[in-house]
Amino acid sequence: MLPWLSSPHPYFPSTEQALETPNGLLAAGGELTPAWLVDAYRKGIFPWYSDDDPILWWSPDPRMILLPEYFKRRRSLAKRLRHGGFSVTLDQRFAQVVEACAAPRKHEPGTWINADMRHAYQRLHELGIAHSVEVHHSGELVGGLYGLAMGPVFFGESMFSRQPDASKVALAHLAGAMQAHGGKLIDCQMHTPHLASLGATTVARRTFINYLEQWLPEKAFSLPLSAHQTPSVPASPWLAAIPSGVDAE
Numbered sequence: 553m554l555p556w557l558s559s560p561h562p563y564f565p566s567t568e569q570a571l572e573t574p575n576g577l578l579a580a581g582g583e584l585t586p587a588w589l590v591d592a593y594r595k596g597i598f599p600w601y602s603d604d605d606p607i608l609w610w611s612p613d614p615r616m617i618l619l620p621e622y623f624k625r626r627r628s629l630a631k632r633l634r635h636g637g638f639s640v641t642l643d644q645r646f647a648q649v650v651e652a653c654a655a656p657r658k659h660e661p662g663t664w665i666n667a668d669m670r671h672a673y674q675r676l677h678e679l680g681i682a683h684s685v686e687v688h689h690s691g692e693l694v695g696g697l698y699g700l701a702m703g704p705v706f707f708g709e710s711m712f713s714r715q716p717d718a719s720k721v722a723l724a725h726l727a728g729a730m731q732a733h734g735g736k737l738i739d740c741q742m743h744t745p746h747l748a749s750l751g752a753t754t755v756a757r758r759t760f761i762n763y764l765e766q767w768l769p770e771k772a773f774s775l776p777l778s779a780h781q782t783p784s785v786p787a788s789p790w791l792a793a794i795p796s797g798v799d800a801e
Contacts, residue, residue, distance in 0.1 A: 557582035562591035567611040574782035584672035590783040593707050594768050596761045612629045613757035616740040623727035624751040632717045640725050643792045644709030646677045649684040649696040653710035685722040694718045704736035704767050734792035
């Protein structure tokens with residue numbers, strides 16, 4: 553039986569209890585407050601559910617990750633970065649990036665980024681935990697990504713493109729900043745061929761958890777007992793290396 557989370561403070565079962573089918577389903581219930589979300593991500597857990605479901609928490613096995621130094625900057629992307637006329641910003645249009653990521657995709661009936669999820673990640677953004685990388689062309693937002701930054705780890709949530717390679721430009725700048733300034737890992741959650749083509753790979757869940765335990769030790773966090781109090785997370789100085797409002801090069 554799937555565990556139901558009803559504790560007044562964040563509490564998750566061991567990720568080893570996650571189901572094999574559907575892959576990684578761990579628990580239901582809980583809340584989308586900053587305390588619950590921070591505790592979940594640092595343990596390798598994330599929320600994913602539709603409007604008709606309760607909050608569902610997942611920790612799939614295997615896990616897709618991208619080590620920044622293995623990002624594949626293929627010739628066509630390198631050309632796009634040099635001559636595409638893009639500019640890149642950090643945290644300038646977070647809400648718009650999330651909204652764009654939430655828009656229904658082709659051949660998909662709806663979105664998992666519902667109103668409650670958008671509100672929850674907006675609150676994390678206001679606390680300096682969730683961040684967006686935006687890609688602009690001729691003054692218009694044409695691509696980007698968002699996720700959570702904790703120390704040397706970036707937990708990617710979603711990305712979008714309105715022009716060819718725009719999301720790749722965002723990911724290239726994220727990976728480049730992390731590689732140059734101490735970032736260790738980008739969590740991509742689930743395998744996709746698109747991410748694999750950019751250098752992401754799958755690892756066993758236990759390997760992923762070991763990375764988190766190494767780079768995000770519990771002592772680096774301040775997690776309140778109340779789900780409605782504000783958590784603190786380790787700083788991510790590599791964020792400052794992402795260019796802001798300059799031509800992508």
